[in-house]
Amino acid sequence: MSFAYEHLDPELADRLIARAGLDQIRAKVDAGERLAFDDGLRLYQCPDLAAVGLLAHRVRTRRHGRKAYFNVNQHVNYTNICIYSCKFCAFAAKEGEERAYLMTPRIVEEKVREHLHEPVDEVHMVAGIHPTMPYEYYLDVVRAAKRARPDIHVKAFTMVEIDHMLKVSGKSEDEVFADLRAAGLGSCPGGGAEVLTDRVHKAVFREKIGPQQWLDTARKVQRHGFQMNATMLYGHIERDAERVEHLVKLRDLQDECGGFMAYIPLAFWPYHTDLEHYGHVTTGWTDLRNIAVGRLMLDNFPTVKAYWIMLTPASAQVALAFGANDIDGTVTEEKITHDAGTDAPMRLTQDELIHLIREAGFVPVRRNTTYDRETVVDSALAQA
Ligand code: SF4
Incomplete structure (x- = not known):
């Protein structure tokens, strides 16, 4: 089984792309040239999503062939x-609310220990910005995960959390990153960017760090030798031009620092948020377009990830043919998107991820967090 694009005669494919008005963009893509802001806008506004996907698939295939990555996390x-x-957050609670919780480092250690019988090689840790926990708590949380499983890769803290630690630590930037490294931090996830424009920042997340501070913090993280991911939360009040602005800002920072591993567009789930009156979740159409445009604009990002928790497993699977080359991991227990109403499951097994990838005609490859270790799936299954 393989995705239908592969059976298209290349000349016919080019004609379909031209008919969608994307011939100039196709010429740039085929020549490996960088796309401009206006190209990004045209890709967002082109009614022919299949043509946009076809172009993104071309780039994805050039970089990764038929490989589709996943991890066990x-x-x-x-x-x-x-x-x-x-305003878009259903996860956060205030102290004293019934649903508020705070894990001690001991609880974090137990959470990691609960999965010692599984071949987990990454723990992904992000959270709210607690009003009173001291700097040492964040280091202890990382140490706790490493104590439970010394060989685990700790991918933790959004730029919002890192910015908070830098402020409450009373230490220099160099000291904070040295402390985090010594505690066992391996890399950072890409959350907290939302949409990197001043209008969206003021309208829906004005209290927390804005576009420039997110980028500045990401620059600090990467200059101190940590790799990280980058996200965009789409499907609320943002406009197409703002999505493109966000992508261009990420691309510029990647040119400068080179520490981004993956771009992960995140679909907004409105339930139980202050934006619930928008009343709808993103459609598959919007999800696939954001994957595809991200792949085409971010020519210096190795990976575009279809995060199945937010896209749902079915859409994430199809996204592999619209530019994505990674479907994320097993996850196990996720609160942030589930509080906002996703109907995706909390976990997928390795076998389920492999099945999704194979059914879409791709070759499943298990990776580590930083993509420098790949395992052929059949032997991985034999070992699991
Ligand atoms: S998105 Fe993050 S920073 Fe904003 S309210 Fe939710 S937990 Fe807090």
Whole structure:
């Protein structure tokens, strides 16, 4: 089984792309030239999504062939208590609320220990910005995960959390990153960017760090030798031009620092948020377009990830043919998107991820967090 694009005669494919008005963009893509802001806008506004997907698939195939990556990971959201009140967030709670919780480092350690019988090699930890926990707590949370499983890769802390630590630590930037490295931090996830424009920042997350501060913090992270991911939360009030602006800002920072591993467009789930009156979740159409445009604009990002928790497994599977080359991991226990109403499951097994990838005509490859270790799936299954 393989995706239908592969059976298209290349000349016919080019004609379909030209008919969609994307011939000039196709010429740039085929020549490996960088796309301009206006190209990004045209890709967002082109009614022919299949043509946009065809172009993105071309780039994805050039970089990764038929490989589609996944990993075996677990999520730990160590607190939902947060000083901020972002309008798109259903996860955060205030201290004293019934649903508020805070994990001690011991609980984090137990959460990681619960999965010692599984071949988990990454723990992904992000959380709210707690009003009173001291700097040492964040280091202890990382140490706790490493104590439970010394060989686990700790991918933790959004730029919002890193910015908060830098502020409360009373230490220099160099000291904070040295402390995090010594505690066992391996890399950072890409959350907290939302949409990197001043209008969206003011309208829906004005209390927390804005576009420039997110980029500045990401620059600090990468200059201190940590790799990280980058996200965009789409499907609320943002406009097409703002999505393109976000992508161009990420691309510029990648040119400068080179530390981004993956771009991960995140579909907004409105339930239980202050934007619930928008009343709809993103459609597959919007999800696939954001994957495809990200792949085409971010020519210096190695990976575009279809995060199945937010896209749902079915859409993430199809996204592999619209530019994505990664479907994320097993996850195990996820709170942030589930509080906002996703109907995706909390976990997928390795076998389920492999099945999704194979059914779409791609070759499943298990990777580590930083993509420098790949395992052929059949032998991985034999070892699991
Ligand atoms: S998105 Fe993050 S920073 Fe904003 S309210 Fe939710 S947990 Fe807090």
